[in-house]
Amino acid sequence: MSEARAKWETIAKAVDLDALRARIADLEQQASAPSLWDDTEHAQKVTSQLSASQTQLRKLEETRSSLDDIETLYELGSEEGDEDSLEEARAELAQTRSQLDAMEVQTLMDGEYDERAAVLTIRSGAGGVDAADWAQMLLRQYLRYAERAGFKAQVLDTSYAEEAGIKSATVQITGDYAYGKLSVEGGTHRLVRISPFDNQGRRQTSFAAVEVIPLVEATDHIDVPDSDIRIDTYMSSGPGGQGVNTTYSAVRLTHIPTGIVITMQDERSQIQNRAAAMSILQSKLLVMKHEEEAKTRKELAGDIKASWGDQMRSYVLHPYQMVKDLRTGYETSDTQGVFDGDLDAFIDAGIRWRHQQRREAAEAAEAAEAAEAAETTEA
Structure with a gap:
């Protein structure tokens, strides 16, 4: 019990319950705005973030309540010598600790x-x-x-x-x-x-x-000049039906400065495939940009065993x-x-x-x- 409570406190501190509640209040205010759905993409983002934040808070409150109930059940079982109650308390504690482990892992996902x-x-x-x-x-x-x-x-x-x-x-x-x-x-x-x-x-x-x-998201601002891109179109291959395989809807996008090649043939429309390929190219360029920015910091640390290796x-x-x-x-x-x-x-x-x-x-x-x-x- 003491270990489980300590883990709950660590998670709550990492999450910052006051900040989480403030975030939920802000998102609820945004979600209630009459103009919310004027921008569908923004509305979906707000509602998704609100749901995730509410779920996180609910899980924290439920596990704290569960720990209180388990402790009470164990104390009563001990006083009365009720082995069934003690076994139930142990089983509930094992389940709650498993939930805490999963919540702890989520707090470790703090990357940008x-x-x-x-x-x-x-x-x-x-x-x-x-x-x-x-x-x-x-x-x-x-x-x-x-x-x-x-x-x-x-x-x-x-x-x-x-x-x-x-x-x-x-x-x-x-x-x-x-x-x-x-x-x-x-x-x-x-x-x-x-x-x-x-x-x-x-x-x-x-x-x-x-x-x-x-x-990438629209706010990432990765500018890719048209002169840096070569676009080739071709017929899609593999399963997909006559509409896909008989038109030049597939797109091969080459970023000339880096040599990155993106192919896209999932959509029937060449315009849709081009937009999807462009989004993935911007994602790759964003990762490269941040890797370059982090290179200097990594060099300061010397040879750190943080490499993934080939296997x-x-x-x-x-x-x-x-x-x-x-x-x-x-x-x-x-x-x-x-x-x-x-x-x-x-x-x-x-x-x-x-x-x-x-x-x-x-x-x-x-x-x-x-x-x-x-x-x-x-x-």
Whole structure:
């Protein structure tokens, strides 16, 4: 009980209940304005933020109330020697602690873009047809995760491989803290299995890369001159029907200064595909901009073990069943559950790991700045 209450206090302090209540009051005032729905996009943003804030406050109040009830139940059970009441109190406490763990993870998602929608791109890597099939398995895995999490997922572009699977796919996933959660999934995913494409039944190792970026908003102000962009149009490929496959609706957008290429063929309209491709390009450029700004700060901290490495997770189907995250050490033998989108434990562990890395990086940077200041003073 004392540990659970301490965790609740830590969460409440991180959230800042007074600030949260003030935010809810402000959003409620905005939501009640007669002109709210004159701007549909703004209205949806306000109502979404209001709902998320109200839910966060309600969960905090409910868990505090639950802790009070559990403590009362345990005291009564102890006084009367009622083992059933004691067991009920223990079960309720275990459930409440699980809820507190989930709430604690959300407080760790404090990055600038963590609340935003995510754009996830999957690309097949080394491994030939097995890698293409693996990329398609990952696409299904993340679509199932989005479904389980209550997120909205839209496949924006898919490039199919010749024999089986996909070369690449781009998915927009929208929901509260979609980027904050999915950003820890970025990296190289490795699959080890008996290849279904090898008639000799040999074991095959294949790779796929997952890239996750936040979706830009109108307020981000990423200017992209027309002279920096080359736009090519072509007929869409793969499933989609006659209307998609017989018109030049697909768009390939190339950002000349960086060499970034975005393809989009999900929509029937070339204009819609171009707008979607432009939004993703701006997201990528926004990430690059902030990476450049952070480079100097990272250099001050020296060699910090905050790199993701080439392989962040291994999925092994032969000779044993295991999925293991190589950064956090979290693992499970329920491989089918993971493929069906049960990623919460991996994502929570990844968020905690990332928070620890950021804290160590900040401490190292502060130490480096202090050392540099001391040297300057001595000089």
